[in-house]
Amino acid sequence: MVQKVEKIWLDGKMIPWDEANVHVLTHTLHYGLGVFEGIRCYEGDDGRSAIFRLQEHIDRLYDSAHILLMEIPFPKEELFEACKEIFRTNKLKAGYLRPLVFVGDGEMGLYATSNRIRVAVIAWPWGTYLGDEGVKNGIKAKVSSYTRNHINCMMTKSKAVANYVNSILAKREAMLGGYEETIMLDTEGYVSEASGENLFMVRRGQVITPLTTSALHGITRDTVIELLKDRGASVKEAHFSRDELYIADEIFLTGTAAEITPVRELDHRRIGVGKPGPITQQVQKDFHDLVRGRGKKHQEWLAYL
Ligand SMILES: Cc1ncc(COP(=O)(O)O)c(C=O)c1O
Structure with a gap:
């Protein structure tokens, strides 16, 4: 409630x-x-x-x-x-x-x-969307059997009410199957985003995120890209397939509700060592410092009441 x-x-x-x-x-x-x-x-x-x-x-x-x-x-x-x-x-x-x-x-x-x-x-008042346990230790996710909205069917750059039927179907399928979140592929089969979050993966030190072709231009996604830049790391935006996620060292989801939530298991494959990796943990810390006004940079992102 x-x-x-x-x-x-x-x-x-x-x-x-x-x-x-x-x-x-x-x-x-x-x-x-x-x-x-x-x-x-x-x-x-x-x-x-x-x-x-x-x-x-x-x-x-x-x-x-x-x-x-x-x-x-x-x-x-x-x-x-x-x-x-x-x-x-x-x-x-x-x-x-x-x-x-x-x-x-x-x-x-x-x-x-x-x-x-x-x-x-x-x-x-609303706590963490994917649960405190998930934020700390990572969640179990599944690639959805539902395809992300096609860019010429639904307007994916609009955060439109109707777009969320696609997300709800995918979310329900995942939850009923015993998972906590779902990752959706676009009509070409490339990784798009989660039901209510954008996605990042880390492989051999390189941070990669899907292009936002069929995904929302996430504001947390943009924040994470900037935070990584501040630390001298570049983020590559690219098309990639689900099996590239299976062999990622780290995966994390970003969104206003979910904040920064690590994925520890995807489709029964352990991701990396099966717990939040060093880059994910660094991003989580930088994000929480920033939103609570502890950061030196990006003060303009805080609208004080
Ligand atoms: C489908 C979808 N993708 C991504 C996001 C993340 O966007 P943001 O970081 O702006 O909250 C959300 C949440 O609003 C979403 O619903």
Whole structure:
């Protein structure tokens, strides 16, 4: 259960949590046209809270909407402020943040262009998505039998509500099979991403990540590339196959919800020595230092409340 807080921002107003309801004819509920973001706010050692890379998440939200021909009826600056305000109003020092843009009720049918575009901003406390144990010791994953959305079927650069049916099918298949996460291949058979995370592998000291052809442009992915650069390591972006993952020394997944989660086993093959490797552990440490304001670089990525 999501841990309830006091208020939700809906269409420009702070309203009580229990009153943030919509009509059953809400268009997005029927046809899946909507976009959203997943963002985290962290409390630093000094007690100050900051939303991590808020501007980049807001920019991606507007890009996602633009791709789907949805016009968000608020300026970016107002949503940026609403994201901070939701933490202050609910007296939350840290947590997960979910801006959601959806098509309201009115007309039905696919070509319903007159319905109001609605916006909600919700925040709640949320721990590590793939579990503390997984973050510490690594997870068991499976290559999905479902193919990642084809780039000319779903718009993979849009964080669109409907794209997640593909992710949910893959995630359910993995969980029901006793795994914790799933890695998806694109229509050509190359590794794309996990159901809700991007992926990195390390082989003989080289860090490699799939091109984002069919994957989301992850903000954590970009952060990790920058953190590795800061340490003088380059990341190669390339197409590669599932069996290259089997012989990787390290694999880790990156995402706002999952943060940096190591993979210790894939399709019953042990990855490396079967526990988080040195590069994964370094990235985890650098990431947690950064989001808690301990890093010297990238201060501009922290939007203090
Ligand atoms: C499908 C998918 N890929 C990758 C990511 C990672 O993106 P980010 O690091 O921006 O959270 C997410 C999470 O938002 C996702 O849902």
